[in-house]
Amino acid sequence: MNYDFLPKYLRVYVVQQEYANYSSVDHATWRFILKISKNFFISNAHSAYLKGLQETGITEDEIPRIKEIDRKLQKYGWRAVCVKGFIPPLVFMDFQSRAILPIAADMRSQEHLTYTPSPDIVHESAGHSPIIIDNDYSDYLQSYGSIARKAIYSKEDIDVYMAIKKLSDIKEDPNSKNIDIKNAEDSLKNAYDSIRYTSEAVMLSRMNWWTVEYGLIGTKDDPKIYGAGLLSSVGESENSLSSRVDKIDFSKECMNYDYNITEQQPQLFIINSFKDLQEALKDIESKMTFNKPVEYGLDRALEARAVCTIELDGNLQISGIVSKVFSRVNKISYIQFKGPTQLSHLYRQIPGHGGDYHSDGYGTPIGKIEFLNKSLNKLSAQELDDLGVCKNKNVNLKFTSGVVVNGRVADLNYIENVLSIVQLENCKVTLDSKILFDPSWGKFDLICSGKVESVYGGPADINRYIKFMPEMVEGNKNSKKRKIDKSLDDLYLAVKNHRKKAEVDVDFLEKIYNQSVRNYSQHWLILFEILEIIIKIDCTLKEKIINHFKKSIPNNSDLYRAIQRGIDILHS
Numbered sequence: 001m002n003y004d005f006l007p008k009y010l011r012v013y014v015v016q017q018e019y020a021n022y023s024s025v026d027h028a029t030w031r032f033i034l035k036i037s038k039n040f041f042i043s044n045a046h047s048a049y050l051k052g053l054q055e056t057g058i059t060e061d062e063i064p065r066i067k068e069i070d071r072k073l074q075k076y077g078w079r080a081v082c083v084k085g086f087i088p089p090l091v092f093m094d095f096q097s098r099a100i101l102p103i104a105a106d107m108r109s110q111e112h113l114t115y116t117p118s119p120d121i122v123h124e125s126a127g128h129s130p131i132i133i134d135n136d137y138s139d140y141l142q143s144y145g146s147i148a149r150k151a152i153y154s155k156e157d158i159d160v161y162m163a164i165k166k167l168s169d170i171k172e173d174p175n176s177k178n179i180d181i182k183n184a185e186d187s188l189k190n191a192y193d194s195i196r197y198t199s200e201a202v203m204l205s206r207m208n209w210w211t212v213e214y215g216l217i218g219t220k221d222d223p224k225i226y227g228a229g230l231l232s233s234v235g236e237s238e239n240s241l242s243s244r245v246d247k248i249d250f251s252k253e254c255m256n257y258d259y260n261i262t263e264q265q266p267q268l269f270i271i272n273s274f275k276d277l278q279e280a281l282k283d284i285e286s287k288m289t290f291n292k293p294v295e296y297g298l299d300r301a302l303e304a305r306a307v308c309t310i311e312l313d314g315n316l317q318i319s320g321i322v323s324k325v326f327s328r329v330n331k332i333s334y335i336q337f338k339g340p341t342q343l344s345h346l347y348r349q350i351p352g353h354g355g356d357y358h359s360d361g362y363g364t365p366i367g368k369i370e371f372l373n374k375s376l377n378k379l380s381a382q383e384l385d386d387l388g389v390c391k392n393k394n395v396n397l398k399f400t401s402g403v404v405v406n407g408r409v410a411d412l413n414y415i416e417n418v419l420s421i422v423q424l425e426n427c428k429v430t431l432d433s434k435i436l437f438d439p440s441w442g443k444f445d446l447i448c449s450g451k452v453e454s455v456y457g458g459p460a461d462i463n464r465y466i467k468f469m470p471e472m473v474e475g476n477k478n479s480k481k482r483k484i485d486k487s488l489d490d491l492y493l494a495v496k497n498h499r500k501k502a503e504v505d506v507d508f509l510e511k512i513y514n515q516s517v518r519n520y521s522q523h524w525l526i527l528f529e530i531l532e533i534i535i536k537i538d539c540t541l542k543e544k545i546i547n548h549f550k551k552s553i554p555n556n557s558d559l560y561r562a563i564q565r566g567i568d569i570l571h572s
Contacts, residue, residue, distance in 0.1 A: 420447065
C-alpha cells in the first residue's frame with residue numbers, strides 16, 4: 001500500500017500486516033469470536049453492526065486483510081492502516097481526525113480470547129470499523145479526534161501510557177515470565193500513584209472510553225451496544241447488558257468517571273442517538289483550554305510539565321515544556337521553556353529554530369514596545385530603523401511589561417514580509433533586577449509578538465518535533481511472530497481442511513481429539529472446531545467433548561459461558 005497520504009510522522013507507526021504469520025490457531029480463535037459475536041449482536045448491537053461487518057470487509061471464516069478493510073472503508077470516506085499494538089494517544093487521535101482507522105495487526109492469544117486489554121485485530125476491525133458506516137457516528141469520531149489532539153496532557157499521563165504499553169506487550173508475549181509481569185504491574189501502579197491531578201487529556205480519554213469504547217445506545221429497557229470495547233469482548237458484551245451493570249443516561253458528566261482497562265466496567269452510559277455525542281462534544285470544546293483565557297492556559301501548561309504550544313499573534317507558535325511565566329500588572333511579560341523548544345509559523349517549524357537548535361530551552365518577552373505601544377511585528381520599517389532594529393546595530397528595547405532587551409542585532413528573520421524573529425548577540429535580557437538571559441548563554445532569538453492568543457497540548461509541527469518526545473518515537477516494529485507449536489498447528493489445520501469435505505470421518509476426528517486431550521489439554525478450541533463438524537451426527541465423540549469442557553473449564557467463568565453460547569449456536 002502507498003501511504004503518501006499520511007504525514008511523515010504518522011507513517012512511522014504503519015507496519016505490514018504480515019498475514020502469513022497468523023497461525024491456524026489464530027484463525028480458529030478469530031472464527032470462534034466472530035461466530036458467537038455475530039449471533040449475539042444480531043439483537044444486541046446497534047443496527048449498523050452486521051451491515052458494517054459486511055461493508056467493511058470483515059468475514060467470519062478468517063482474520064481479515066487490512067488492505068481489504070481500507071479498500072471498503074474508502075466508500076465511506078475513511079481509510080485503514082495497519083499498526084503495531086499500542087500507539088500513543090496523540091497519534092491515534094491524529095489518525096482518527098483524518099478519518100483513518102489504525103488497526104492493530106496482532107491477534108489475541110487463545111488464553112485471552114474473551115477479553116484482552118491490548119489492541120488487537122479483533123478490537124480494531126470487528127469492534128471499531130462496523131459502526132463507522134453510520135454518518136453521525138463517523139462525524140463524531142473525526143470531531144473528537146480533532147479536539148482531543150489539542151488537549152493538554154501531563155507528564156504523568158505519559159508515564160502511565162508508557163507503563164500500560166509495557167504491561168500490555170509483556171502480557172501478550174508468550175516468552176514473558178511471571179516476574180516480568182509483576183514488575184510491569186508494579187511500574188504501572190507507581191505511575192498511577194504519581195499522578196498529581198486529572199488532566200484535560202485524561203478527561204477527554206474518559207469521554208472516548210464511555211462512548212467509542214464502551215457506549216450503549218437506545219433506552220435503559222432496551223440498550224444496544226456500539227462501543228468497540230464491548231463489540232470485541234466476548235465476555236463483557238454479554239455481561240454489560242445484565243442488571244449487574246448500572247446503565248446511566250449519557251451526558252458530558254461521564255468524564256468524571258474513571259475506568260480500569262484490566263477490569264470489566266461497573267457502569268455504562270446510554271445515548272439516545274449519535275447526535276447526542278456531537279452536541280456534548282461541542283459543549284466540551286467550548287470549555288477546552290485552547291478556548292479559555294490565555295492566563296488560564298499558561299497555568300495549565302505550567303501544571304502539565306509536558307509539551308504544549310503557545311499560539312501567538314502573527315501566526316507564530318512556540319512549542320515545548322513551559323517552565324516559567326513572568327507577569328506584571330496582569331500582563332504576560334516573558335515566557336520561559338525548558339528542554340527542546342520549537343518555533344513555528346503556520347504550524348511549520350521555522351528553519352533553524354527547532355529542538356536541535358533550542359535544545360536547552362528558550363525564552364522570549366511578549367508584548368509591546370514602550371512609548372510606541374506596538375509590538376515589533378506591527379512596526380513600520382521606519383519605526384524599526386528609529387529603534388535601531390537593524391543588522392549590526394546595538395539596540396535597547398524596553399517593553400511595556402518591564403522587560404528590557406539589550407544587545408547587537410545579528411540577524412532579522414522576515415516571514416511573508418513581517419518581522420518574526422530578531423537574533424541578537426552579546427544580549428542581556430532583564431525584568432527589574434532579574435536576569436532572564438545572559439550574554440554568556442549565546443545568541444538570543446527574540447520572537448516578535450504582541451500577545452498570546454491561545455494555549456493547547458502537543459507541538460505545533462509534530463513532524464519535526466516528534467524525535468524529542470520519547471513516548472512517541474517508537475514505531476515501525478512489526479509484530480513479534482508468536483512461537484507456533486507446529487504439531488498443534490497441524491492439528492488445527494487438519495480440522496479446518498476436514499470441515500471443507502463433503503463427508504465426515506468421525507474416526508479421523510476422534511484421533512485428533514485424543515491427540516489434543518493427551519498433548520494439549522488446555523486447547524479447548526480445537527475440540528470446539530471438531531464439535532462444529534460432528535454436531536449433527538449421532539456419535540459418542542460429541543459427549544466426550546462436552547464433558548471435557550465441563551471438567552476442564554470452571555463453569556462460572558466467562559470462557560465457559562462463551563463456549564456454551566457457541567454450542568447453543570451449533571445446535572440451532
